Amino acid sequence: KNEVEQSPQNLTAQEGEFITINCSYSVGISALHWLQQHPGGGIVSLFMLSSGKKKHGRLIATINIQEKHSSLHITASHPRDSAVYICAVVRGPSAGNQFYFGTGTSLTVIP
Amino acid sequence: EAGVAQSPRYKIIEKRQSVAFWCNPISGHATLYWYQQILGQGPKLLIQFQNNGVVDDSQLPKDRFSAERLKGVDSTLKIQPAKLEDSAVYLCASSRSTLGGHLYEQYFGPGTRLTVT
Numbered sequence: 001k002n003e004v005e006q007s008p009q010n011l012t013a014q015e016g017e018f019i020t021i022n023c024s025y026s027v028g029i030s031a032l033h034w035l036q037q038h039p040g041g042g043i044v045s046l047f048m049l050s051s052g053k054k055k056h057g058r059l060i061a062t063i064n065i066q067e068k069h070s071s072l073h074i075t076a077s078h079p080r081d082s083a084v085y086i087c088a089v090v091r092g093p094s095a096g097n098q099f100y101f102g103t104g105t106s107l108t109v110i111p
Numbered sequence: 112e113a114g115v116a117q118s119p120r121y122k123i124i125e126k127r128q129s130v131a132f133w134c135n136p137i138s139g140h141a142t143l144y145w146y147q148q149i150l151g152q153g154p155k156l157l158i159q160f161q162n163n164g165v166v167d168d169s170q171l172p173k174d175r176f177s178a179e180r181l182k183g184v185d186s187t188l189k190i191q192p193a194k195l196e197d198s199a200v201y202l203c204a205s206s207r208s209t210l211g212g213h214l215y216e217q218y219f220g221p222g223t224r225l226t227v228t
Binding site: 033044047086088099103 | 151152153154156167169202215217221222
């Protein structure tokens with residue numbers, strides 16, 4: 001069983017739709033990252049969260065520490081949002097600061 | 112601000128050969144990470160440096176993989192000898208110092224795509 005589970009694995013949306021990608025984890029963490037990976041391999045860090053909610057442009061990330069769950073929302077989706085979105089969690093110093101990555105959600109936004 | 116630089120971008124080698132990858136992090140970033148990403152999977156952390164010291168190398172296959180960051184700036188990752196299953200994208204990332212916990216975002220390089228035949 002993976003320490004980090006993402007859903008859905010694949011997602012196709014029409015341009016303009018509101019999109020939600022979910023991440024659940026089973027270990028105690030010090031932080032959670034949302035990453036965006038475009039075809040060709042380039043990875044961009046979107047958010048780093050340890051509590052609450054963050055917003056950047058059309059992207060919103062939330063985390064519920066008690067429920068061990070985070071969501072990434074994209075409002076007014078656009079074809080350029082098509083990418084793989086990866087959730088990664090970081091355990092605290094007492095657990096060696098280990099990283100665990102989800103396998104990603106592949107998003108395709110159709111014009 | 113210049114991003115994380117990696118070279119080469121692509122490498123094709125035969126099994127049992129050796130290969131080395133280079134990474135230059137963002138200036139001032141004390142923490143450097145090497146990841147392995149096999150096609151269809153999420154990245155796997157191989158090694159994390161804080162300046163020139165190793166913070167975590169628990170998932171580094173030490174019988175064939177080695178990495179160094181001698182002066183606390185750029186880093187090299189070496190595979191010797193390579194196996195077919197080492198075919199992957201090797202990503203380097205950097206962040207500000209993570210002393211006290213991972214509270215800083217990571218910036219990723221473009222990656223090196225390794226094919227072992």
